[in-house]
Amino acid sequence: MSKSLCISFKPTCESFDVPYNSQTTIDDLIKYVCIQSSVLPNTNPNDYYLMINKSDMLRTNQTVEAAGLDQLDRIVSLDMCTKTRVLMKRIVDSRMQLWQDPIKPIPTKTQQTIPTDQSNNPDESSVSTNKQQIPSTTEVLSNDNNDRNNEVHILICGSPKVGKSTLINALCGCPVAKVKTIGLDHCTQKTSYYQLDNIYFWDTPGIQQWSNIDIDSYINSSKRCQTPLCMFYCASPGSFTKLKQLEMLLDECIYQRHIFCVLVVTNMFAHINRHAILNEFKTLLSKYIDHSQQIREEDGVFYYGHVGLCTMVNSREYVDEDTNRRQSQQGINELVMALTKSFSRTHQLDGWLRTIEKNTLFWLEKQEEIFRLTKKSDDICLSEIIQNI
Ligand SMILES: Nc1nc2c(ncn2[C@@H]2O[C@H](COP(=O)(O)OP(=O)(O)OP(=O)(O)O)[C@@H](O)[C@H]2O)c(=O)[nH]1
Numbered sequence: 001m002s003k004s005l006c007i008s009f010k011p012t013c014e015s016f017d018v019p020y021n022s023q024t025t026i027d028d029l030i031k032y033v034c035i036q037s038s039v040l041p042n043t044n045p046n047d048y049y050l051m052i053n054k055s056d057m058l059r060t061n062q063t064v065e066a067a068g069l070d071q072l073d074r075i076v077s078l079d080m081c082t083k084t085r086v087l088m089k090r091i092v093d094s095r096m097q098l099w100q101d102p103i104k105p106i107p108t109k110t111q112q113t114i115p116t117d118q119s120n121n122p123d124e125s126s127v128s129t130n131k132q133q134i135p136s137t138t139e140v141l142s143n144d145n146n147d148r149n150n151e152v153h154i155l156i157c158g159s160p161k162v163g164k165s166t167l168i169n170a171l172c173g174c175p176v177a178k179v180k181t182i183g184l185d186h187c188t189q190k191t192s193y194y195q196l197d198n199i200y201f202w203d204t205p206g207i208q209q210w211s212n213i214d215i216d217s218y219i220n221s222s223k224r225c226q227t228p229l230c231m232f233y234c235a236s237p238g239s240f241t242k243l244k245q246l247e248m249l250l251d252e253c254i255y256q257r258h259i260f261c262v263l264v265v266t267n268m269f270a271h272i273n274r275h276a277i278l279n280e281f282k283t284l285l286s287k288y289i290d291h292s293q294q295i296r297e298e299d300g301v302f303y304y305g306h307v308g309l310c311t312m313v314n315s316r317e318y319v320d321e322d323t324n325r326r327q328s329q330q331g332i333n334e335l336v337m338a339l340t341k342s343f344s345r346t347h348q349l350d351g352w353l354r355t356i357e358k359n360t361l362f363w364l365e366k367q368e369e370i371f372r373l374t375k376k377s378d379d380i381c382l383s384e385i386i387q388n389i
């Protein structure tokens with residue numbers, strides 16, 4: 001009787017019993033699945049890797065025996081996963097055709113309270129125009145864009161100890177920002193940045209006492225971050241949020257600088273008033289939207305067109321001190337996906353994909369959805385080929 005290994009094909013959720021002998025390599029297993037898949041026929045074996053027990057990636061040129069796969073008690077699961085770069089390219093390709101709404105002009109307040117230097121930036125000035133050039137895929141995933149040195153700048157605001165750093169780390173899928181676990185002292189004392197390759201997170205301890213001038217100087221804190229990808233505002237249930245200051249911040253970001261605003265209820269299980277905060281976020285964001293049709297909800301994320309979005313998350317496992325009940329991470333993958341869908345302009349999508357590139361959990365857990373969402377681009381490509389015959 002021939003031996004076989006059960007392999008789960010992550011992008012389609014199909015399962016296969018793959019036969020093997022002593023000479024079979026990991027590469028052979030991958031090729032077998034590619035041939036057998038009916039959901040993704042003619043798929044390229046080079047786009048995938050094999051993962052054992054949800055953790056270790058197996059070298060493709062080793063044999064099943066060398067990898068220890070014939071010792072069945074070692075195997076909890078064998079998953080055939082898509083390489084992150086392949087998923088990123090699928091997103092970029094399909095976004096061009098599918099996810100791109102025509103860019104709507106962002107409302108601009110007539111009275112300008114704070115001078116801006118938008119006019120110096122050809123990139124940002126195009127936000128308020130109706131038409132957008134659709135660039136090629138290679139342009140998006142290459143260095144060939146307008147962004148200086150390909151740097152990405154992300155603003156993070158919110159009161160002390162609300163979970164700003166924990167959120168950054170969860171979104172990136174790796175420790176970027178310092179998180180202090182014990183005591184009342186908070187880590188972020190003044191505006192500082194955390195860096196992940198050439199991605200900069202501009203972190204600030206709070207905006208409670210802020211005036212317009214403070215907001216302006218915060219956003220201008222570095223010449224380099226004058227065109228940030230987006231602004232995250234975090235509030236955790238139980239923490240004190242001054243809505244007036246938040247509104248001033250949103251006015252500045254949305255009206256004056258066209259910065260995409262992401263309002264997040266962090267540490268959502270810390271208190272039941274998470275829904276109240278989310279409702280306040282929703283009311284605030286509605287102010288910047290002309291038509292209620294631009295507002296939609298998907299997977300717990302509320303989208304406000306090109307203005308921003310809001311949601312609630314649990315960035316890391318939460319343990320209730322009274323009941324000892326545990327709540328696993330929640331809402332992070334959905335937030336990452338929501339932003340992936342929201343960034344419609346070339347350098348924004350490129351910047352965001354590089355920010356989340358190391359978030360293995362996201363790329364693993366969301367690959368079926370990414371394949372589903374980007375499937376139409378295959379159909380379009382196929383119909384183009386047929387038309388050209
Ligand atoms: N379980 C759980 N704990 C969280 C969450 N967010 C933050 N925390 C905890 O709350 C504390 C503060 O989190 P930080 O991420 O350091 O908060 P911060 O806003 O960056 O704090 P400062 O930089 O000091 O202003 C840490 O003990 C975190 O582990 C969350 O979503 N879930």
Ligand SMILES: [Mg+2]
Nearest residue numbers: 164165187188
């Ligand atoms: Mg912090």
